[in-house]
Amino acid sequence: MSASRIAGSSHACSLDPNLVKPSTPLVSFLERVQETALATLGNSTFDPKTYVDLPLKFNLTETEQAFNKLARSANGSLPANVLNGFIERYFDGAGDDVVYHEPEDYVEEPEGFLPKVEHPEVRAWALKVHSLWKNLSRRVSSGVKSHPHLHTLLPLPASFVIPGSRFREVYYWDSYWVIRGLLVSKMYKTATAIVTNLISLIEEYGFVLNGARAYYTNRSQPPLLSSMIYEIYNSTGDIELVKRSLPALRKEYEFWNSDIHRVTIVDAQGCTHTLNRYYAMWNKPRPESSVNDKAFASKLLNVSKKQHFYREVASAAESGWDFSTRWMRDPSDFTTLATTAVIPVDLNAYILGMELNIAFFAEVTGDNSTAQHFLQLADHRKKAFNSVFWNINMKQWLDYWFTSSTCQEAQVWDAHQQNHNVFASNFVPLWMEPFYSDSSVVGNVIGSLKTSGLLRVAGIATSLKNSGQQWDFPNGWAPLQHMIVEGLVKSGLKEGASLAEEIARRWITTNYIAFKKSGFMHEKYNVENCGDFGGGGEYVPQTGFGWSNGVVLTLLEEFGWPRDQNINC
Numbered sequence: 001m002s003a004s005r006i007a008g009s010s011h012a013c014s015l016d017p018n019l020v021k022p023s024t025p026l027v028s029f030l031e032r033v034q035e036t037a038l039a040t041l042g043n044s045t046f047d048p049k050t051y052v053d054l055p056l057k058f059n060l061t062e063t064e065q066a067f068n069k070l071a072r073s074a075n076g077s078l079p080a081n082v083l084n085g086f087i088e089r090y091f092d093g094a095g096d097d098v099v100y101h102e103p104e105d106y107v108e109e110p111e112g113f114l115p116k117v118e119h120p121e122v123r124a125w126a127l128k129v130h131s132l133w134k135n136l137s138r139r140v141s142s143g144v145k146s147h148p149h150l151h152t153l154l155p156l157p158a159s160f161v162i163p164g165s166r167f168r169e170v171y172y173w174d175s176y177w178v179i180r181g182l183l184v185s186k187m188y189k190t191a192t193a194i195v196t197n198l199i200s201l202i203e204e205y206g207f208v209l210n211g212a213r214a215y216y217t218n219r220s221q222p223p224l225l226s227s228m229i230y231e232i233y234n235s236t237g238d239i240e241l242v243k244r245s246l247p248a249l250r251k252e253y254e255f256w257n258s259d260i261h262r263v264t265i266v267d268a269q270g271c272t273h274t275l276n277r278y279y280a281m282w283n284k285p286r287p288e289s290s291v292n293d294k295a296f297a298s299k300l301l302n303v304s305k306k307q308h309f310y311r312e313v314a315s316a317a318e319s320g321w322d323f324s325t326r327w328m329r330d331p332s333d334f335t336t337l338a339t340t341a342v343i344p345v346d347l348n349a350y351i352l353g354m355e356l357n358i359a360f361f362a363e364v365t366g367d368n369s370t371a372q373h374f375l376q377l378a379d380h381r382k383k384a385f386n387s388v389f390w391n392i393n394m395k396q397w398l399d400y401w402f403t404s405s406t407c408q409e410a411q412v413w414d415a416h417q418q419n420h421n422v423f424a425s426n427f428v429p430l431w432m433e434p435f436y437s438d439s440s441v442v443g444n445v446i447g448s449l450k451t452s453g454l455l456r457v458a459g460i461a462t463s464l465k466n467s468g469q470q471w472d473f474p475n476g477w478a479p480l481q482h483m484i485v486e487g488l489v490k491s492g493l494k495e496g497a498s499l500a501e502e503i504a505r506r507w508i509t510t511n512y513i514a515f516k517k518s519g520f521m522h523e524k525y526n527v528e529n530c531g532d533f534g535g536g537g538e539y540v541p542q543t544g545f546g547w548s549n550g551v552v553l554t555l556l557e558e559f560g561w562p563r564d565q566n567i568n569c
């Protein structure tokens with residue numbers, strides 16, 4: 001459907017409306033502190049996440065008692081000096097429990113670093129990007145390990161790389177691009193340490209959490225762990241890593257195929273397909289954004305509507321695309337988020353990747369029956385892609401929206417329920433071998449990508465909707481474009497290679513310009529007029545952020561930068 005509103009009941013696909021993974025008493029208490037801080041300090045520079053990241057100095061009971069004794073005004077506020085005094089006395093600073101870590105495999109210029117980058121300025125910049133791994137490397141403090149109940153930070157066994165800025169902990173899908181960049185930097189140990197942490201989360205919680213915080217235990221993020229392991233194995237041949245990962249990966253596969261994430265759909269030919277969706281085990285405000293979520297929910301009239309909305313919000317966070325009109329029935333109304341009613345193309349592409357990677361790992365470790373089993377699962381999913389997602393007219397794969405609330409029962413496929421809006425995710429299947437190796441599919445997809453409107457000044461945008469949401473135009477900085485680029489290259493088609501190169505050139509150039517003009521770690525940079533790329537304030541590459549560093553280094557490795565190639569637009 002091309003209309004911007006997507007049909008269906010507002011309660012599509014709720015299983016058990018009460019399905020919730022309880023959070024800890026510390027998280028609930030810190031949400032109260034967050035609420036008081038907002039009432040006291042006001043909205044202007046308020047970051048709710050800061051408050052749920054505060055480590056306790058004393059035990060929770062004592063802290064809570066002291067907090068309850070503070071005299072509040074009717075709206076719940078405190079005098080600012082009282083609040084600040086309380087926070088200073090009872091808490092360490094947000095992030096004090098995440099300490100710098102000196103990566104043992106970091107050297108200033110690794111041997112064989114980016115041989116194809118000859119341009120002296122670009123090379124110097126690439127080395128600076130490389131040096132950021134040092135700035136972004138962390139481990140948990142010893143206090144987190146000895147007194148875990150005082151921290152929302154989870155006690156991970158190894159070091160990790162954080163995205164940066166307000167994100168002071170390791171994130172699931174960010175780690176994929178971080179690891180790709182670390183491999184370019186020849187930092188194999190650092191890359192493996194990240195995977196060790198993610199595996200430990202599966203061992204503890206049954207899945208990889210959104211991020212390593214107590215308030216992220218109700219959801220995951222796009223499942224890219226098997227791809228991280230695949231890339232490390234490809235670079236190092238570390239078969240021991242593969243062996244120790246396999247049980248965890250199979251556990252993660254079960255998580256994504258459990259009742260909450262699994263959906264069935266009967267196609268136009270009467271064949272039944274099993275696919276997956278995002279679904280958070282949560283129906284309350286996200287603790288790290290509690291005050292914001294509550295403000296949105298305030299217009300909803302009853303508790304069950306609010307709970308439903310909160311689950312859709314948390315499920316959008318599970319998608320990594322928080323937030324985008326992609327998940328909204330009405331793009332102008334945030335409370336119409338309906339993430340759990342969508343069967344997303346990209347999620348299913350990642351799970352297809354997981355099936356193929358598990359099959360590959362089983363094969364290299366000599367477990368042929370597991371390999372065969374997962375190849376069969378991948379084959380079924382490939383068929384589902386063709387029947388459920390593929391749109392022959394648009395020549396791309398489209399998200400599918402449920403029509404009714406009974407996603408436990410198989411639904412019958414209806415062409416009108418494909419979402420005809422264009423998103424970068426519509427092209428992510430190109431990253432997968434069954435699709436990039438099919439030259440007629442790739443040929444068609446290249447044509448539709450070129451005319452999609454997604455190709456912009458900084459590469460591929462995430463969406464075309466100018467909604468003000470983080471993952472929509474003009475803010476959509478798209479790490480996903482790296483996957484699309486890789487698929488285009490792997491297709492072996494000349495046209496694919498030149499389109500990939502063009503996308504990479506745009507991403508690298510605009511990131512470089514942003515760096516030159518405002519340095520690293522700006523939250524937003526307005527690329528104004530970028531010569532033949534166009535521009536006009538459309539895109540804001542986040543130079544210096546963990547995953548954008550990874551994308552820059554990986555694209556530079558693939559495409560290089562000749563001495564005589566212009567870098568200024």
Ligand SMILES: OC[C@H]1O[C@H](O[C@H]2O[C@H](CO)[C@@H](O)[C@H](O)[C@H]2O)[C@H](O)[C@@H](O)[C@@H]1O
Nearest residue numbers: 163167171174210286288317320321322
């Ligand atoms: O605090 C709000 C949200 O922040 C995270 O999401 C965003 O940052 C992540 C880290 O870079 C990134 O993985 C994600 O795609 C971004 O949208 C967090 O993951 C969310 O769960 C959280 O609600």
